[in-house]
Amino acid sequence: MKQALLVVMLSLVVLSTPAQSEELWPVPDWSQAADSNSPAWRQVQAYAFTARDEQSREGARSDALLVIKQGRIVYEHYAAPTTAQTSHLTWSISKSVLATLLGVARNEGRFELSDPVARFYPAMQAHPRIRLQDLLHWASGLDWQEDYEYAPLNSSVVPMLYTRGRGDMAAYTVARPAAVEPGQRFLYSSGDSNVLAAALRTMVGPERYQQYPWDALFSPLGITSAVWERDASGTLVGSSYLYMSARDLARIGLLMLRDGRWQSQQLLPKDWVAFNRTLFTKAVAQPGEANPGGHWWLNQPLPDGQRPWPDVPADTFAALGHWGQALYVMPDEQMVVVRFADDRDEQLRHNELLKRVLAAQSGAQP
Template sequence: MQRLVLSWCTVASLLAAREAVAACPAGVTWPAPDWPEARASGPTVEATDEYLFTRTGRDEDREGIRTDGVVMVHRGRIIYERYARGYAQHNRHLAWSVSKSFLNAMVGVGVGRGALTVDDSICDHYDAGAELCDVTVGDLLDWGSGIDWNEGYEDEAYYLSSVIAMLYGVGSGDMAAFVAAQGLAETPGRIYRYSSGDSVLLSAVLAGALGPDLADDYPWEFIFEPIGMTSAMFERDQAGTYVGSSYVYATPRDLARFGYLFLRDGCWNGEQLVPEGWVAASTQPNPSFQKGESYEHFLRDGDAVPGRHWWLNLPVPELAHDSRWPAAPPDTFAGLGHWGQTIFVIPSADLVLVRTADDRESGVFDQNRYLELALALAAEDSP
């Protein structure tokens, strides 16, 4: 495997601070072909069931906590699994923006194979137009491209939303071209602004870097097939670009495989799939965010600290930013998606948590309480 090209100066300090599980460790349990199970029981399970799956109000009103499925993997074994609302173990679920974390991994594999580096101009691999040639692959990973973008959802007028126009409107035919056509609002790399547009453009850049031999199949060759995600689907737009912002589908058990890949520092059953160091570099506060300039204007209420297409529990005191989930250790990181999709990875607890849901009512589900219950289950399972 070729040398990983990274420009992040704080990787070493992060590695020293985190109690991460070593890459490609011996004696680790792997789900081959399926997860071993060691189901928990007792009062904590009952409390977890009650919190996650108690329906309040009419389901058709789309109110309250609306959990579809939960899988918790501790020390490589499923200790908790439950489904509701018509879902079962075999049902795929749309991951929404958890798809962005999958895209991070795929870019990492591309970097490890020497197809691109994080410092490349996006114009090296995609015809984005001269105005965007100062944007780098790393800027897109940071959500720091500077592209003019409004990540508005149901709480804003739909005609003001760039992401709705991209996914469902005038930009849906060729999403990457739509993103590039928005032009720059800020200097690339200077300001963090969460953007599904950055992610879709990054997907097109990756495909361009890989070339025609891999552009169609890289999600399966790089990630899905090596870790046994047999349920995985990844939608493309009409131009053929994988919608890396939003459209990965998989069962919760298969989503847990992906979390487990990152729990094990990109290693799977003895093979280093994602380059060594990529997980650590992706799960520190990203460079555009760390610059702090105007970040408060773009950081939405309740957001965790952004890594590179992951979300972090690390506090950033210099930016007056506390840990997002105080019940969880600071090494916790997550893929987060619309309406309650989550993959939490907690290296120091050897724990992966997957929840699929349809939480339409904002603020009802307490992720911190969920983590508190999951960590209690893991503690009871510990040898």
């Protein structure tokens, strides 16, 4: 009798206690943790939101910082005029979102990584050995200089985005001469990303292409803030010109955190996410700089270097953009972090920011 009563009592406890492994999804919006923005986050805020007139202070000038832990908002702060509803320019985070969109197309059986790009973008017949996986590794072998506004005369990307290449950015890229064999050298190139965006048009068909990012990815995730510019030829500017709110970008992070699954639907193949997170070793390590995966950035060491962000879990990966835009995914911590900025002085250090975020979440001192 006592044993039967004990079983009933234990059953009641189990029924009244939320499952520890319960998954939370932002449907329709993110839930907020009860202790979000607690005093433990002061060190994070002091570092991430340096006052605009305090250039000499250690820290960074953020527009937004959002931290999601196990599907809940644990920290969120904005600097005016940015708000939770602002569609912020993500710059090169666009590249990783493009790779995520390509993952949906891959799930639909529209291409293989080993396919030659020329199958989907005929102008690439001038470089018939370049494969889709080479573009995704930024290893097309095409001559390219990814210099920005501080070195415009040497730049390939500045004329692509703003002058003679802006009418058809993929065609501008393909017209570049070959520098090395495809797949043999990492050379970061916004042009490679825009050729991928052009190839996607053939993969999905021109009639679907205009709405494809929304139909295939944004709408299933509940993303409503996305704006993605096109060049004059109608090709998505996959390298640079996606705008999105911090909360909506975090949905991309959660999709990647959960291996391409959104609730009960497997939007991306698991092996696609694994490819995004697999190190492309034909690069040279730069201290503090993340290393390339499949159009995402990894906290894994190249053979000639240390882990880029030593105080952050090794499985951390990220989408990164000009002037300090960042989407960090930390599977070990079940955490997604979004940072928007106009950080032209480049004061932010990824390792320092994430170290403080982890300390705030655990209650430790950074």
